[in-house]
Amino acid sequence: MKPLLDITDVSLSYHSLSGETPALSHISFQLMPGEFLAIVGPSGCGKSTLLNLICGLLRPEQGQILLDGTPVTSGDCRIGYMLQKDHLLEWRTIWKNIQLGLEIQGNINSASTAYANSLLKNYGLYDFKDKRPCELSGGMRQRAALIRTLVLNPTLLLLDEPFSALDYQTRLKVADDIGMIIKQEEKTAILVTHDLSEAVSLANRVIVLSERPAQIAAVVPLEFEESLTPFERRAAPQFKDYFNIIWKELNHDE
Ligand code: ADP
Ligand code: MG
Secondary structure (H helix, E strand, O other), rough: OOOOEEEEEEEEEEEEEOOEEEEEEEEEEOOOOOOOEEEEEOOOOHHHHHHHOOOOOOOOEEEEEEEEOOOOOOOOOOOOEEOOOOOOOOOOOOHHHHHHHHHHHOOOOOHHHHHHHHHHHHOOOOOOOOOHHOOOHHHHHHHHHHHHOOOOOOOOEEEEEEOOOHHHHHHHHHHHHHHHHHHHHOEEEEEEEEEEHHHHHHHOEEEEOOOOOEEEEEEEEEOOOOOOOHHHHHOOOOOOHHHHHHHHHEEEEE
């Protein structure tokens, strides 16, 4: 099988009047279709920079990023991006929010409308489609944000600390929901998080980044029984072993 995403020797520095900030150094990895990869690393190490490169918002100074064999471009519609803030528009209903991307792409048709409706039904938001975002809980809003991304049928989903703004309990529940939706829709995803437990509960593989400029410090494949939900993984015996391995990799220098 060919990799969906192929990153080879990517480096990037930010340049400003006050000087150069090296952010990423010689990053290489591949992602297979259907994989759920988590990327963890210290705050400010370059995680968001890496996602911005993968989605084409930034261009690598060195190296190459191929999605399905072709370079990504700015605004590449093969990529869905989900952020910490849900960025739902308060003056639009949930339905109108979910249609926004399709509207911009000029892709509102019977197939995309049917898909949007089925996602809302399957993931418990159908009864809320005429509500405004402020009438939904934080968890429901994140689910709506994910559905807004999924209706565009992206090949690759990027999630940048999507649960960070939620309180702890909501976060566990939303991580469970989002993990389940991504699995059921058979999406390939990259989750960036500074929360090791979150990474171990959701991913098939964790990449640990070093302090800035980020380099790959370790790659940790995770093996759990297929049927476990993210929440159930937390109680599995190997959970704390994986947590400890990643913790050690992150705290190498101390
Ligand atoms: P992370 O997401 O891991 O917290 P970022 O990728 O956002 O880290 O940032 C990596 C480093 O690059 C940080 O030190 C940050 O201050 C710096 N940085 C990010 N964006 C810019 C920019 N546009 N110009 C200059 N420096 C930046
Ligand atoms: Mg970040």
